[in-house]
Amino acid sequence: MTILRRTLLATAAAATALGLAGGAMAQDKTKVGFVYVGPVGDGGWTHEHDMGRKAVEAEFGDKVETVYVENVAEGPDAERVMTQMALNGADLIFTTSFGFMDPTINVAKKFPDVKFEHATGYKRADNVSTYSARxxxxxxxxxxxxxxxxxxxxxxxxxxxxxxxxxxxxxxxxxxxxxxxxxxxxxxxxxxxxxxxxxxxxxxxxxxxxxxxxxxxxxxxxxxxxxxxxxxxxxxxxxxxxxxxxxxxxxxxxxxxNWAPYYIARTKAVMDGTWASMDTWDGIGPxxxxxxxxxxxxxxxxxxxxxxxxxxxxxxxxxxxxxxxxxxxxxxxxxxxxxxxxxxxxxxxxxxxxxxxxxxx
Missing domain, CATH: 3.40.50.2300 (Response regulator)
Structure with a gap:
């Protein structure tokens, strides 16, 4: 084998190893999705949920990737959006309106390895938590x-x-x-x-x-x-x-x-493998x-x-x-x-x- 060929093979092997390592790193990144009923610029409800999403990014940096879809109608369209998020590799999906409750439950059944968090609802499952504020x-x-x-x-x-x-x-x-x-x-x-x-x-x-x-x-x-x-x-x-x-x-x-502390805690729970289905209802004190x-x-x-x-x-x-x-x-x-x-x-x-x-x- 010539020196040139050995050098090319070694270079190719190193590139392959780097590619595999890069793929593993990408897979290790926790992907968190958010489904919003209104626009992020509404100045109210959705704005505050999006502030929570940004807080997750600030807390975990390149260990997370967040995605969101805004202006999602409550009903079949919500189910479609959640399904696409799960298919695109989301590990955790926050669905942030009462009318997303049944779509969340329906999609969660199809993706048992994905964790779902539904805001203001009352239906839970092994991979669905609920949360709201007083x-x-x-x-x-x-x-x-x-x-x-x-x-x-x-x-x-x-x-x-x-x-x-x-x-x-x-x-x-x-x-x-x-x-x-x-x-x-x-x-x-x-x-x-x-x-x-x-x-x-x-x-x-x-x-x-x-x-x-x-x-x-x-x-x-x-x-x-x-x-x-x-x-x-x-x-x-x-x-x-x-x-x-x-x-x-x-x-x-x-x-x-103020959703930021909750979103950070639940994202961390997915990261460290401690996430469990639960109901959270906190108010002024917490x-x-x-x-x-x-x-x-x-x-x-x-x-x-x-x-x-x-x-x-x-x-x-x-x-x-x-x-x-x-x-x-x-x-x-x-x-x-x-x-x-x-x-x-x-x-x-x-x-x-x-x-x-x-x-x-």
């Missing part, structure tokens, strides 16, 4: 501010869909607004969307026309804030994200969803729910009261659903000092006493 804790804080700040005694609430998560929030906000203002009324408009700026703006305008000078929302865009700013004399609260571009008014505070800055539009004594409530919830000293409480039909629900159990809250399908109107079926 948004109702933040709604209690908002309720205190809203009850004090309304001059018309009418608080408007933009609901997305009539599911337990949204109903809990309405009830919690109302209970705590009523505690500080016995004359307060809630008017609720259902938008039947998570993200549709035009519908959200229209809902806000309808509520303002009905006399609301405080608007709360369980939808994801900043459109209600823009409608309130245009009208003047109406205050709003950021939903899911700080929406601070509308501070100090109309936006006077916000609920902030830091999954944050309260955005309360601006100086809110009087100092009201801000102090709201922050004291936040701290008592965070410490576990106080539960936002503490009796005595009745249901809307006047029947007893919680006795003096009794607190709601998680099972009832997770399936909540009723308004508390004092809220007018029916929950759409």
């Amino acid at each position: 948004f109702y804790e933040g709604r209690a804080v908002q309720g205190v501010i809203a009850g004090h700040m309304t001059e018309s005694n009418i608080v408007g609430y933009i609901g997305s869909f009539p599911i337990p998560e949204v109903i809990r929030g309405i009830n919690s906000a109302y209970i705590h607004a009523k505690k500080v203002n016995p004359d307060v009324q809630f008017k609720i408009v259902w938008a039947y969307t998570w993200f549709d700026p035009a519908k959200e703006a229209d809902a806000a305008k309808v509520l303002i026309e009905q006399g609301a000078d405080v608007i709360l929302q369980h939808t994801d865009s900043t459109a209600p804030h823009a409608a309130a700013a245009e009208k003047g004399g109406v205050i709003t609260f950021g939903q899911a994200s700080d929406m601070a571009e509308y501070a100090p008014s109309p936006r006077v505070s916000s609920i902030i969803d 830091g999954m729910v944050g309260i955005g800055e309360i601006t100086d539009t809110v009087p100092a004594e009201v801000k102090e009261e709201a922050m004291a409530l936040k701290e008592s919830i965070a410490s576990g000293e106080y539960h936002p659903f503490t009796g005595p409480l009745k249901k809307q039909d006047g029947s007893d629900w919680l006795a003096e000092g009794e607190t709601a159990d998680d099972g009832t809250l997770a399936g909540m399908n009723f308004y508390v006493e004092g809220i007018e109107g029916d929950i759409p079926q």
Whole structure:
């Protein structure tokens, strides 16, 4: 064998070895997918989930690869997107909207080696975990501010869909607004969307026309804030994200969803082989729910009261659903000092006493 041929063979062997090593390194990289119901630029719900995705990248660097698909409709299209992610090698997939629940379960059955995490749902499997935040804790804080700040005694609430998560929030906000203002009324408009700026703006305008000078929302865009700013004399609260571009008014505070620690922990669990199916429901105490800055539009004594409530919830000293409480039909629900159990809250399908109107079926 000539020296030249030996040299060429040795070079080829070295290149092959490097290629195999590179392939192994690529395979060792954990691939994490995210399925979003709205655009990453919505300024609210999806924005905060995407902040969590970026936190995973920052935490693990070149040990992970993240991918996402935005604006995925709840239904068959979600199943298609999840299937493609799994086929493309995702090790872990976060599906971040309630309506993705059944598609997540369906796709997980086809890919038993892929781990799935579904946000705000309740169906689990060996390779499907569920997670959510106790948004109702933040709604209690908002309720205190809203009850004090309304001059018309009418608080408007933009609901997305009539599911337990949204109903809990309405009830919690109302209970705590009523505690500080016995004359307060809630008017609720259902938008039947998570993200549709035009519908959200229209809902806000309808509520303002009905006399609301405080608007709360369980939808994801900043459109209600823009409608309130245009009208003047109406205050709003950021939903899911700080929406601070509308501070100090109309936006006077916000609920902030902090998904980053959870996403980092669950990605690490896949990496080290400790991932197991579980249900997580955290709130203000563990830091999954944050309260955005309360601006100086809110009087100092009201801000102090709201922050004291936040701290008592965070410490576990106080539960936002503490009796005595009745249901809307006047029947007893919680006795003096009794607190709601998680099972009832997770399936909540009723308004508390004092809220007018029916929950759409």
